Amino acid sequence: MRKSSLSFFMKRATIGKTVFVLGLFLLLVPVFFKARASDVDYLVKRDLYVSAHKDYFSARQAYLNQRTLQTKEVLKTELRRFSFARGDLLVSYFDLLITKAGQYLTEEDLVEIKNWFSWLRTHTQMIDQTTRLEDFLILSDQLNENYPQMEKSIYLALTKTTIAEQSQVIREMEALRFEVAEKVSTIVEDKNMVAHWLVEVSSKISLARFNHEEALIEMKEVKIRRKGDALKAWQRAGERLLMAEKSLKEALGFLDEILKRVEEK
Amino acid sequence: MRDRTPVETDSVQVMENTVFAEKPTKKRFKFKFKKVWIILVLVFLFVFGALLLALLNLNLEKEDVIPEIGLVLTPTLKPTGPDSDENSQFRSLWYSVYNGLKGIDVKQEFLSPPVVELDIDLSPEVL
Numbered sequence: 001m002r003k004s005s006l007s008f009f010m011k012r013a014t015i016g017k018t019v020f021v022l023g024l025f026l027l028l029v030p031v032f033f034k035a036r037a038s039d040v041d042y043l044v045k046r047d048l049y050v051s052a053h054k055d056y057f058s059a060r061q062a063y064l065n066q067r068t069l070q071t072k073e074v075l076k077t078e079l080r081r082f083s084f085a086r087g088d089l090l091v092s093y094f095d096l097l098i099t100k101a102g103q104y105l106t107e108e109d110l111v112e113i114k115n116w117f118s119w120l121r122t123h124t125q126m127i128d129q130t131t132r133l134e135d136f137l138i139l140s141d142q143l144n145e146n147y148p149q150m151e152k153s154i155y156l157a158l159t160k161t162t163i164a165e166q167s168q169v170i171r172e173m174e175a176l177r178f179e180v181a182e183k184v185s186t187i188v189e190d191k192n193m194v195a196h197w198l199v200e201v202s203s204k205i206s207l208a209r210f211n212h213e214e215a216l217i218e219m220k221e222v223k224i225r226r227k228g229d230a231l232k233a234w235q236r237a238g239e240r241l242l243m244a245e246k247s248l249k250e251a252l253g254f255l256d257e258i259l260k261r262v263e264e265k
Numbered sequence: 266m267r268d269r270t271p272v273e274t275d276s277v278q279v280m281e282n283t284v285f286a287e288k289p290t291k292k293r294f295k296f297k298f299k300k301v302w303i304i305l306v307l308v309f310l311f312v313f314g315a316l317l318l319a320l321l322n323l324n325l326e327k328e329d330v331i332p333e334i335g336l337v338l339t340p341t342l343k344p345t346g347p348d349s350d351e352n353s354q355f356r357s358l359w360y361s362v363y364n365g366l367k368g369i370d371v372k373q374e375f376l377s378p379p380v381v382e383l384d385i386d387l388s389p390e391v392l
Contacts, residue, residue: 046379049379049381053382060386079385082385083385086381086382089379089381090379090381093378093379096376097376100375100376101376140385143383144383144384147383151378154378158373158376158377161373161376162369162370162371162372162373165365165369166366166369168365169362169365169366169369172358172361172362172365173362175358176355176358176359176362179355179358180355183355227383238371238372241371241372242371242372245366245369245371248366249366252359252362252363252366255359255362256359259352259355259356259359262352262355263352263355263356
């Protein structure tokens with residue numbers, strides 16, 4: 001009797017443990033998948049696009065060499081598949097961008113990106129449903145026309161993302177500077193030098209902010225005429241962002257030296 | 266003529282066979298249950314191990330030297346002076362800023378747009 005009640009409790013404990021482990025596992029699964037879903041989806045769509053691109057060019061070459069009805073039909077099929085894969089890849093990319101950049105940017109900053117995302121999704125669905133060649137040509141032209149502006153929105157979002165990330169670091173750095181400045185008043189030796197370094201920290205932070213503004217101006221004021229214009233502006237903005245990073249590293253270096261003096265006391 | 270009357274010994278044999286046949290089934294069930302349990306524990310450990318590694322990875326690169334700074338600068342891993350709570354707090358804030366800055370991909374390479382072919386030859390002679 002005693003033995004059976006013991007085994008009954010053991011069974012209950014085993015069931016309880018199993019349910020606990022399963023519950024934990026099930027709780028973790030969505031967390032993992034949510035974080036990785038957009039990354040994985042994008043990488044898969046990129047592979048599909050590369051494969052469709054290769055197949056389209058092979059089919060095109062085969063048609064140009066043989067000029068038969070059969071190769072022409074294959075070319076049309078491959079062209080449709082390629083166009084759909086391209087649209088799908090861009091949709092997936094914008095989804096990834098919204099997820100990742102959304103961690104730093106406000107809704108207002110993401111409006112343009114979200115609009116392009118909706119437009120691309122509709123456009124890709126239309127490509128998928130189109131049967132007439134004329135409609136297909138119109139849709140391809142629309143993507144060609146819109147892509148340069150789309151590119152500008154992408155690079156503007158990337159610029160804002162880097163600025164937001166660096167600004168977060170600046171806020172932490174300023175808090176540290178403020179606290180260290182109070183502590184410095186207790187140090188007698190090197191007081192003037194440390195005070196000078198604190199001024200340098202502020203100056204480097206201001207320089208980083210100036211470069212942020214310049215990077216934004218580069219991206220906002222660029223005139224887009226063709227594909228690639230936004231990329232050139234992004235490269236210039238990128239230089240500004242690298243300069244901001246350099247200033248922040250220097251400011252961090254000054255703070256490190258000040259901390260070493262504080263720690264010596 | 267073949268005798269069709271049921272024989273008692275046959276039915277006993279059948280029963281015995283049935284009883285003996287059930288035992289291995291139970292054993293197999295237990296074995297499978299243990300297997301599932303082990304797999305669950307392994308999956309659980311793997312998931313937490315991955316999470317732990319991801320968290321540790323954030324602090325593994327502390328010993329790097331900050332480049333491009335004319336001043337000195339080898340970040341001190343431990344305070345050089347008396348290890349007061351206040352100093353530790355400053356240093357941990359400093360590392361937080363340092364790791365934050367180091368973790369930024371200024372050129373956002375992973376988020377750069379994919380290179381897609383836009384100029385497709387759609388002329389009538391190709392289509």
